[in-house]
Amino acid sequence: MSILSRVRSRARAFYAASILAALAGVVAIAACGGGDGAASTPASSPAASLSGTIAVAGSSTVFPISEAVAEEFSKRHNGVRVNVASSGTGAGGRAMCQEGTIEIWNASRPAKQEVEMDVCRENGIELIELPVAFDALSVVVSPDNDWAPCLSVEKLRTIFGPEAQDRVTNWDQVDARYPDRRLRIYGPTTASGTFDYFTEAIMGESGAHRGDLDLATEEDPLIASGVNGTPGGIGYFGMAYLNQYRDLVTPVEVENPSSGQCVAPSAETVESGEYLPLARPIFIYVRADAMESRPEVRAFVDFYLEEAPGLVTDVGYVPLPDSVYQWGKDKVADLVTGSVFNTIEAGVPISEALERAN
């Protein structure tokens, strides 16, 4: 092949590539322009005067609540499109602060100062922090377990802590009075918010946990059935799911570290602040500028705080005291930004947290 023809064939290849690229561009533009709907547009109701699109993303723990609110809100305001993504608290924070693609961030923990609040501020985004519900964990044992109706934080640490790995394998090692029974441990995977929260509240350090679980799974039914099937089994999952598995597992009372009292996991003990340290508030964070300039975002957040108590119960979480929702509504009205909860450790009663905020 002569040099000339080689050059020519290279040029031909280049032309063909650019023709293909141009074709792709034309198709893309044609597709963008030709947006006539093959799908049916939602029927507009007379009450719907608001319009726009609201993007919500973040924690999979908060997701069911935001989804429920979006469901009800969409029924009332047909013109507003609310999208909810279950992408994880961290990813939601990035979408909010770095990418600026969402208006509302679902967070199962308070926003971190350096990772989120500061980054948001650098990008000109101010956040309004709104607690929306309690997320509570319950530790469960097999119905055959009659020796440990109540466990202290220390004992939970002995059972689940990183030092227990390959060492604590029997119930009599947890307490000499407990029977000689093989300890079987069931829990969530390291990817879950439940895992993060449990390790923070019990071990005092996020991620500190033994690694030799008999089963680590994101499927709560598997934890419940695993614990049910082994007399020496113990596990933990979100309290929201406890009622579903009451016939399979027995919830353990947890000793409140400050009062020394054994407290059973229930809506009442969570709200009163007695069930500590395994109950935490969960949040949504809203962009202040969107609240100010976009009536549909404002309407959605107002609706969220108004309807939260009922909807939170519907999806299995524990509602906050009315005073906390009222506190949120006041914050929204005055557009008060910044995080109060990121300076408050897990296990502090919410009433105390609010007092510290004011």
Next chain:
Amino acid sequence: MKPSPPALSASRQTAFTRRWTSWAFAGVALLATAFGVAALILLLFVVMRDGIGGLSWDFLTSFPSRKPELAGAKAAIMGTLWVMSFTALFSIPIGVGAAIYLEEFAPKSWFTRLIEMNISTLAGVPSVVYGLLGLAVFVFGMNLGPSIIAAAATLTLLILPIIIVAAREGLRSVPYSMREAAMALGATRWQAVWHQVLPAGMPAVLTGVILAMGRAIGETAPLIAIGAFTSVFFTPTSPTDSFTVLPIQIFSWISRPLRGFQENASAGIVVLLIVLLLLNSVAVALRHVYARRRRW
């Protein structure tokens, strides 16, 4: 009785062993086939058993809900149809076009070999990587947001190598004499390709398209990476709308604790299979049309 000569007995032995080996191999191959078929039947059986009960008109026409009995797949079905339509619109012309160029026009140079090597490498890249690429290029770079068009463009990148490889094989299966005959009658290279080679190779090209669309319709990871939503309470009306698709909706239901959602997930899988079969049946019908039209 004379003892049979050792040579003959040895050859009989060999014949027996040889035949037996052949039978054994056929048996193993049959077992392998049966395994695949059994897995498919089991899959269909389990999905149908769990999912058929949850299928209803309401399921197809309702938006997601916190209550499993009210939740439906409308938004996800429409989202999947929108995304797949645009994926087909982008990927088929580009994929077949690239295949035609590489097979019919490209000179055998280091440049085309480089392209070929790139394409086969791309076919093996994990799908979530395409998601990150789509996020950077389409969602942010071209500022399309987490829209249907960004999703379709991302899925197009994902399935393009499959379509190109299959389409090239389809074109290669057309005897070279067809091109020579066309050109001997005065047709240009382009006319030979467009009027003879492409229609003749179309059945095989369409098979590749079916496989590629089947891959795309089930993808979750790249769409989550570009920011697809989980719960959507409207049906898209334009390609720039946000969306959700069936696999994401199914995954979301599976990870819920309430038993009713598990049923919804199974029903969603049945719907996904039906949508996939519908899309495929269009391609199969087209394939038959082209195969019948072929007169040689």
